[in-house]
Amino acid sequence: RILQHFGTTSEDYTVIFTSGCTAALKLVAEAFPWMPEGSKQPSSRFCYLTDSHTSVVGMRGMTALMNVLSVPVKPKELLSEKNWLPAEEQNCTTPHLFSYPAQSNFSGTKYPLSWIQDIKSGKLCPIKMPGKWFVLLDAASYVSCSPLDLGVHQADFIPISFYKIFGFPTGLGALLVNNRIAPLLRKTYFGGGTAAAYLAGADFYFPKKSMAERFEDGTVSFLDIIALKHGFDVLEKLTGGMEKIKQHTFALAHYTYNVLSTLKYANGAPVVRIYSDTDFSNPDVQGPIINFNVLDENGEVIGFSQVEKMASLHNIHVRTGCFCNTGACQMHLGISDEDIQRNLQAGHVCGDDIDIIDGRPTGSVRISFGYMSSFEDAQTFLKFIVATRFSNSDTEIPFQSSVTKLTTEPVPDDGTYFKNADKLSPRTHISDRELGNNSSVTVKTVGWQPAESESESIRATISETAVPTCRGDGNPITVTNIFLYPIKSCSAFEVTEWPVGNQGLLYDRNWMVVNQNGVCLTQKQEPRLCLVNPSIDLKQKIMVIQAEGMDTISVSLEENTGKEAVICESKVCSHRVKTYDCGEKTAGWFSMFLGRPCRLIRQCPDKKNSMQHKNTKGPTCATSISLSLVNEAQYLLINVASILQLKEHISARLEEPLEMEELIRRFRANIVISAPESFEEEEWAEISIGALRFQVVGPCSRCQIICIDQQSGERNKEVLQSLSAARGRKTNFGVYLMNQPLCSSFPDTLSVGSQVLPVLKENTEIQRPTSSEE
Numbered sequence: 001r002i003l004q005h006f007g008t009t010s011e012d013y014t015v016i017f018t019s020g021c022t023a024a025l026k027l028v029a030e031a032f033p034w035m036p037e038g039s040k041q042p043s044s045r046f047c048y049l050t051d052s053h054t055s056v057v058g059m060r061g062m063t064a065l066m067n068v069l070s071v072p073v074k075p076k077e078l079l080s081e082k083n084w085l086p087a088e089e090q091n092c093t094t095p096h097l098f099s100y101p102a103q104s105n106f107s108g109t110k111y112p113l114s115w116i117q118d119i120k121s122g123k124l125c126p127i128k129m130p131g132k133w134f135v136l137l138d139a140a141s142y143v144s145c146s147p148l149d150l151g152v153h154q155a156d157f158i159p160i161s162f163y164k165i166f167g168f169p170t171g172l173g174a175l176l177v178n179n180r181i182a183p184l185l186r187k188t189y190f191g192g193g194t195a196a197a198y199l200a201g202a203d204f205y206f207p208k209k210s211m212a213e214r215f216e217d218g219t220v221s222f223l224d225i226i227a228l229k230h231g232f233d234v235l236e237k238l239t240g241g242m243e244k245i246k247q248h249t250f251a252l253a254h255y256t257y258n259v260l261s262t263l264k265y266a267n268g269a270p271v272v273r274i275y276s277d278t279d280f281s282n283p284d285v286q287g288p289i290i291n292f293n294v295l296d297e298n299g300e301v302i303g304f305s306q307v308e309k310m311a312s313l314h315n316i317h318v319r320t321g322c323f324c325n326t327g328a329c330q331m332h333l334g335i336s337d338e339d340i341q342r343n344l345q346a347g348h349v350c351g352d353d354i355d356i357i358d359g360r361p362t363g364s365v366r367i368s369f370g371y372m373s374s375f376e377d378a379q380t381f382l383k384f385i386v387a388t389r390f391s392n393s394d395t396e397i398p399f400q401s402s403v404t405k406l407t408t409e410p411v412p413d414d415g416t417y418f419k420n421a422d423k424l425s426p427r428t429h430i431s432d433r434e435l436g437n438n439s440s441v442t443v444k445t446v447g448w449q450p451a452e453s454e455s456e457s458i459r460a461t462i463s464e465t466a467v468p469t470c471r472g473d474g475n476p477i478t479v480t481n482i483f484l485y486p487i488k489s490c491s492a493f494e495v496t497e498w499p500v501g502n503q504g505l506l507y508d509r510n511w512m513v514v515n516q517n518g519v520c521l522t523q524k525q526e527p528r529l530c531l532v533n534p535s536i537d538l539k540q541k542i543m544v545i546q547a548e549g550m551d552t553i554s555v556s557l558e559e560n561t562g563k564e565a566v567i568c569e570s571k572v573c574s575h576r577v578k579t580y581d582c583g584e585k586t587a588g589w590f591s592m593f594l595g596r597p598c599r600l601i602r603q604c605p606d607k608k609n610s611m612q613h614k615n616t617k618g619p620t621c622a623t624s625i626s627l628s629l630v631n632e633a634q635y636l637l638i639n640v641a642s643i644l645q646l647k648e649h650i651s652a653r654l655e656e657p658l659e660m661e662e663l664i665r666r667f668r669a670n671i672v673i674s675a676p677e678s679f680e681e682e683e684w685a686e687i688s689i690g691a692l693r694f695q696v697v698g699p700c701s702r703c704q705i706i707c708i709d710q711q712s713g714e715r716n717k718e719v720l721q722s723l724s725a726a727r728g729r730k731t732n733f734g735v736y737l738m739n740q741p742l743c744s745s746f747p748d749t750l751s752v753g754s755q756v757l758p759v760l761k762e763n764t765e766i767q768r769p770t771s772s773e774e
Contacts, residue, residue, distance in 0.1 A: 001229050002174065005242075006158075007149035014182065014211045016175045017220045021140045022055040024159035024175035027215065028097075028136055029062040031185040035094050036067035042094045046070045047126040049078070049100040050327030051109070056099050056138055057327070072327070073098075073126045075111070075277075094131035095184070102142035106328035106366070108253070108289030109277040110142065113153040120156075134181060140164055140173075145249045145288055145370065147242035156181050166231040169224035175215075182211045191217025239371050249288035249369040254280045256367070256378045257290055263385065265297040271389050273301070275332035275364060288369040291323075291332070293361055294389065296728065303355030304365050305701070306724060306731050313704050313717040314384040321351060321363040333361055353701065388721055477756040479689060480640060481664065481672035486543055487600070488512035488629045489522040490532040491710065492665060497751040499538075500692060502739065503626050504634035505670055505750065507536050507543070507557065511582070512629050513590055516597040520629075523705050526594055527713040545589070553589050555582055559605045577629065578604040603629055633697055633736035637681060638669040642733065645678040649726040653718050665710040666719060667702075669734055673756050681735050686759040692748055693740040699732035706733075 002015050018024045035044040046063045048056050050072045060070035098119055103110045116135045118124035125133065137155035139148055144164040158176040163169060177185075190198070190205055194214050198205040207214045239245050257280040263271040273293050278286040294302045304320035311318045322329035329335060339360070348354040348362055355362055367381060483492040484505045489512070499506040513521045513529065523529050533546045542554040560580065579601040581587075587599040627634060643663050651657035664672060671689075675681060684696045707719045724731050 001232055003150075003176075005232055006143075006176065007147075007151045012154070012179055013150060014177045014179055016177060016212050016215045017225060018159075018173045018175055019171055019221075020173040021138075021159045021161040021164075022173075024157075024173050025055045025059055025136075025138075026062070027175055028157050028159070029059040031187055031215070032097055032134075033095050033184045033186055034063065034066045034068045037069065038067065042092060042130055044068050044094055044131070045096045045127060045129050047073050047096065047098045049111070050074050051104050051106065051111075051325065051331065052099065052101055052327060053105055053138060053140070054324040054326070056101075056136075059099070071127055074331075075109075078115075078124070078126060092130035092132070096129060096131050096133050097136060098126045098133055099136035099138060101138040101140075102148065103139075103146070103287045103289075104277075104325070104328055105141040105289070106323050106325040107276055107291050107332065108141075108287035108368070110146075110285050110287055113137075113148075116153050116155045141287070141289075143242075145242075146246045146283075150176070154178060162228060162231065166235050168231060169221070169227060172221050172224045172228075177211065179211075185211075185215075187214060189217065193218065235371070245371040246283055249371065249373065250283035250286065252369045252373055252375065252378050253286070253288040253290055255375075256369075256382065259382050260290065260292065260385070263389075265389075267297055269297050269299050270295060271385065288373075289366060290368075291364050291366045293364045294385070300359070301356065301361045303730070304361070304363050305353035305355045307365050308353075309703055309731060310388050310721065310724060311384060313707060313720055314380070314387075316381055316384055319366040319368075320355075323363075323366055324350075326350075329363060333364065335360075335362075388724070475676060477673055477675045477758065479671060479750070479752050479754045479756060480674050481669075482750055482752055483668070483670055483672075484508040484536070485668065486511060486534040486536055487529075487532065487545075488520065489526075489529045489705075490534055491530055492668065493533075493535050497749050500739075500748045500750050503628045504630070504739070508670065509629040511543075511555075511600055511602045512579075513594075513598050514601055516599075521594075521598060523708050524703070527708050527715065528594060530708060530710045530713050532590075532593065545586070547593050550589065550593055553586060555586060555600070559602075580604055632700070633738055635670045635694065635737035636668070636700055636734050637671040637673060637687075637737055638664070638667050638734040639678065639681045640664075640672060640674045641676060641678040642681070643667070646723060646726055646733070650719060650722040653722055653725075658719075662709065662711065666706045666708070667734060668705070668710075671737070671750070675756075675758075681758075682732070683760055684735070684758040685761040686740070687737070688757040688759075689750060690748075690754045692750060694737040695740055697736045697738050699730075700734040700736055702731045702733050 003009055003013055006013075016024070016027070018027060029046075032044075034046075035041060037043045046060060046068055048059070048070070057072075063070055100111055100115065102113065115124060116137060119126065119133050119135055122133070134156040136157040136159075137153070139158050140161045141164070142148060143160055148158075150158065156178045159173065160176065161173045163172075187194075187207065190207065194208060194217055196206045196208045239248075257274065257276075260272050260274060261270075265271065271294065273295055275291040275293075276286070280286050293304065294307050296302055308318055308320045326340070330337075330340070343354075343357050343362055346354075346357050348357060369377070482495050482498055482505070484495065484498060484507065485492055486507050486509070488509045511534075513526075515521055521529065531547055535544045535546075536542075536557070537544060538557075541557040543557060544552060544554050546552050582600040582602055590598050590600055640660075643660060647658065647660065647663055650663075673681070681696075682699055686696060687694050702720065702723060704715075704720060706723070707715050707717055709716065720731065723733060727733075
């Protein structure tokens with residue numbers, strides 16, 4: 001059934017099941033008949049298009065072990081001219097392998113399938129090298145929405161991933177192998193089910209005759225394999241086939257691209273910068289993928305992590321970063337090799353949310369359409385862009401586009417469509433002729449503040465030379481509120497003074513609620529958690545838990561780590577923590593209140609969550625910091641002046657302005673201070689509060705939890721959108737603090753009314769206090 005879907009039969013191809021597309025690529029790297037350097041005949045080469053997935057580029061690690069050189073080839077180099085291989089050099093039998101994607105997973109560009117035959121016949125060569133070329137066609141992205149006929153385009157290796165076709169199963173892929181190369185493949189390891197016979201006491205092994213049996217080590221995922229037939233059948237029944245899916249998904253992408261391209265601010269600046277090699281005029285050269293970055297009205301890129309957070313408020317899932325395709329990311333975003341290395345030194349790694357460094361983006365945003373996507377989905381996405389980028393939400397998105405006027409003529413499959421160098425540079429607009437009557441959309445923008453400098457490293461450098469500041473007006477900075485959150489994501493417990501331990505405020509986030517699979521529940525999944533009110537009674541040594549309509553229950557503060565305790569491992573963000581269950585009574589209470597099976601668990605006292613300081617200087621750089629069940633740091637501090645400034649922005653966008661107390665509670669801080677200047681806390685490196693000293697470890701990047709009213713559990717998207725607008729390209733609010741382990745003795749007490757003495761960061765201008773101020 002699989003081979004039928006790809007227009008071929010078992011006479012020409014064999015299906016080897018793997019755990020995924022990546023495993024299929026690894027198999028090719030291991031089994032290909034490489035000729036190493038230093039042998040009598042010319043050595044093999046592994047060439048790959050730079051616009052390739054990480055799993056393709058990673059094959060060079062295995063070829064290096066075999067003493068085979070890898071050569072990256074840029075798309076422009078292969079498209080600019082045809083490198084013919086002389087007939088005498090084609091007689092050389094040295095095997096070379098060239099890999100390229102049928103469709104770029106970064107931009108959706110479709111590379112010519114005619115390359116397969118051209119390279120195999122010697123009409124087109126990735127590099128001038130005598131020998132016989134074989135082609136690996138990475139079809140994982142392409143076959144999700146486009147038909148692939150292997151009867152016409154006979155690549156030697158085709159790795160595929162089934163969940164990209166119809167969403168299931170996620171742990172199963174396949175390598176389709178051209179039977180003509182099968183006798184050349186080599187295999188060293190043999191696993192269960194692959195041997196016809198072997199001896200345990202002697203070096204004797206005879207493989208099974210079938211290539212699939214020879215390369216499928218161990219038990220294959222046979223239950224998932226059975227499901228594949230149903231997947232293909234249902235896909236055909238629902239859609240009518242891959243050609244219709246191709247036309248449908250491209251029509252959605254074409255329409256969305258046209259509208260995105262024409263969105264402009266009042267000053268004429270584009271709202272997005274689209275990274276594309278084509279003008280989205282033909283589905284034979286462009287897939288249903290749109291890659292872009294959102295810009296502000298000054299043309300500066302808004303970080304992809306902020307866009308992702310805002311999209312989640314609108315129930316839209318986008319992919320962000322470089323999408324496991326660094327080559328395409330560098331090409332489209334203009335990121336040099338040196339930039340990649342500098343970004344790594346600055347703390348940025350693949351998959352994190354550090355989206356801008358030195359004012360330049362480290363990645364982008366990607367949307368893609370599938371067979372189940374609808375025109376309403378495209379509309380929802382476009383309305384999200386308008387709603388978050390413009391002050392008015394009455395901007396009309398054109399419901400009629402030129403989708404009925406798409407190019408339907410076949411494109412010459414010889415790569416000529418790509419020859420124009422302009423087609424390979426990022427396009428941020430399309431011409432009026434292509435747009436037809438689709439006019440630009442222009443709206444007035446909110447009067448945002450100028451964007452501040454880009455986000456700092458989460459581990460801010462502590463100055464060894466900075467001095468405490470004193471206010472010019474003589475008013476001291478003081479602590480106004482102290483909150484702790486005994487149960488993670490539940491309501492705050494406000495106190496006027498509280499003991500401080502080596503993990504932060506005593507009993508802060510020592511407990512958390514998990515679902516029946518042991519996964520932590522937060523207000524993102526269960527907003528009603530904010531209606532659970534825990535309080536700590538230090539004298540009676542209990543935590544009291546209350547909620548409207550529920551009986552009050554209590555949990556002992558005494559740590560239960562005896563034999564009767566059920567110890568389990570849980571996960572908080574990326575940190576693994578040891579916890580124990582708090583019993584059936586509390587589990588029943590939370591399950592009844594939330595209406596779903598869940599349990600209350602507590603962190604084990606002898607298995608503290610810890611983290612290492614990163615990117616810091618000075619004596620604390622190697623200190624292991626003990627954490628409770630927090631996400632990032634021991635404390636979160638916010639400033640009343642910053643709240644007031646944000647309140648002005650929110651009030652301008654809401655019919656009923658939010659009260660200060662409500663806003664403070666939405667930001668779920670431990671320490672609230674009254675500093676005269678808004679956001680001045682972001683310029684501090686350390687602070688002292690009484691006898692306690694804290695290190696400022698970086699800004700808190702906010703998520704959708706601040707949109708939840710902590711008194712009612714109701715959501716309001718406007719809060720995060722207002723924060724985004726007020727702060728330009730950031731959603732930072734508040735700063736993280738850590739205990740200074742070398743300077744603090746525990747236990748100690750934090751009190752409301754205590755004076756806060758900040759120390760500015762290094763290289764920050766400081767106005768020295770006068771003698772009277774001192």
